[in-house]
Amino acid sequence: MRFPSLNRRTLALLAVLIPLAALFIYVAMRSGPLTPIPVTVTLVETRSITPALFGIGTVEARYTYKIGPTVAGRVKRVDVQVGDRVRAGQLLGEMDPVDFDDRIASLGAGLKRTEAAALTVKAQVQEAVARKTYADAQARRYEHLMQTRLVSEEMAGAKKQECDAADAGFAAARASLEAANQASASLRADRDGLITQRANLRLIAPVNGLVTARDADPGTTVIAGQPVVEVIDPTSLWINVRFDQLRVSGLIAGLSVRIALRSQDGHELGGRVFRLEPLADAVTEETLAKVVFDALPKPLPPVGELAEVTVALSGLPAAPVVPNASLQRVEGRMGVWLIQNNTLRFAPVKVGATDLDGFVQILDGIQVGERVVVYSRRALTARSRVQVVEHLAGVSP
């Protein structure tokens, strides 16, 4: 009678202890250094990839006109507001002329005076001409009479002297006329110069454009060259794009691009590389390029808006390709972990072009069809035990 009861107790004890021991062994194997590392693998396949470049830039106007006075002065009026469209030649504003108009009036009056003086001199010339004509005729008559000895030589000489005096008077009157004319011309030139300077105080739009800044309001004193109004040519909007120099190979003018403006998340516009700047930014280590829109977006993006630019390069010839997640650097060498017969082997590789989707061409080091580790739960070493899984636990596929 005792044996079965003892047996039952032993069984009950074992029923608790054996699962406990089993669980312990399982736990010991599943955690700690003995655990195989789950990895996912992919086959090296040969395919063509299309590398692309990615840069960011800001919308800029190709032509910006800063319109201001050429001499220091005070702004008298500004006729346009930011956002106004202006036509070439349109008056945008004017600087205070101060005494320009008075000086022009003064010169005008002076001119009139010299012109009147010139008329007087002209009359004097006419008088001199009349006197000279009479003196000439008298001198000739007395000369003739002297030859027929009707008058004395002394009288003829007196007439000749009168004639010479009339000639000199005529010359003097003509010189006076010339001087008066010159004085008028000088005053006229002075006045015209002032009128031109006066016109220079008017701020005129050089092109059809859009007012982007109104830097000074009437009454403000500005110095020579300081802009009062800024006008851009809205049809000349482009993007000044910066590309990281690490990833800029293959960028040339004319490539088509996709432009994503920050304000239009998700919506992409077409464009092309207009120019690769010959000067790179040495400080930020970026290469600069200008990208133009295929068609200007409506409404126009504000100047200064951030834009992402993706440049698609031409497709490369097919070559072995692996995901970039599989590339590792082990002891200074770039390579991938291969799985051969369930063991790991590190294969150093030579890496070629990459695309934006994370695929890398392998130029040398592995063959098509080999199994390459893509993801692993821990860092791998040549001695790691691995377990190939479909996708890692805890990670959505």
Place this chain on the structure above:
Amino acid sequence: MISLAGRDIQHAWGKFVFTGVGLGLLIGVTLTMAGVYRGMVDDAKALLDNSGADLWVVQQGTLGPYAESSSIYDDVYRSILGMPGVTRAANVTYLTMQVRHGGQDVRAMVVGVVCGGAGQPGQPGYLVSGRRITRAHYEAVADIASGFKLGDRIRIRRNLYSVVGLTRRMVSSSGDPMVFIPIKDAQEAQFLKDNDAIVQQRRRTAANPLFNRPGVPGLLDAVIASQSKNPYVNAVLVQIKPGLSPEEAAEPIRRWKRLQVYTRDQMEEILVGKLIATSAKQIGMFLVILAIVSAAIIAFIIFTLTLGKIREIAVLKLIGTRNRTIAWMILQQALALGVIGFVVGKIAATIWAPFFPKYVLLVPEDAARGFMILMVICVLASLLAIRTALRVDPAEAIGG
């Protein structure tokens, strides 16, 4: 030969097993606490491993970039690349901040890395999903502990980033998950404040008559532009030629570049010895107290278990059982209790460890050491019980 201990355990196996399980849970807590401590140290080491660097070049006179803030010009790496023994050098920035995703934010360490592809210093060593950063802006690789998924759009300061890859065990020394973003963005994130702050800064600058002089048009714009630049990084991570000793490569940089350089050993000393020293000691102290308390409880349990059997022991003595046999029985029971406790504790610790918010590293050596200590405690505790048992007067079996 009949095993007295076995017979006794069978007699009240439920009591025995449940005592063992209770003891086990206590041991589990102790093991977990050791795991928490190990995890803390491992987090610090993971930070160093993940950076993939042999040398850390930081601002002179600082313990940066992890223990102290450090900032050096971002073109310093060029001159470091020219130093003997250096094969790769890359800028890196670290910034611990809240990363917003949806309506929530996650505490994370944002690491700015040079997007030169895999194997560059600072890049995550391996991924568990997705791909590495391929665009020089607005892409992120996040640690899986951050809870982000592939394709998530996360906000770091001013910009939105797409999560393109996930990695694992890439944490800061305080266990915050890392989020890797391109360095240009990280510099901006570290420096550029929120829009309000920028506007206020511009307004302040404009209000300063030194910077906004009427006679110098363009000065204000120039000053503001210079204020909106950040040509700094926190450190340069350097990989050296294989076979070269780190100190050999570090010394010329220290001497000629006038920068502080730390080797892996020095960095570990800074992280473990300085950065996490206090919290590690805190946990260590708790662990010591917990171990002492556990030992005391184990001793009391074994002692009371023996006291509960004092009548039976008296009977055994009465029927002439030898003292050695009784002592062996008590010792065996104590050891068996210890083994059950250890097994249960190890299982419990392993099961609940992954649910801790920070990394809990259960080291097999710790478990082995714990097992040895547990056995010693069981032996010592049973000695006390044995002494009491052997003093029992056999008359007690028939008395009272």
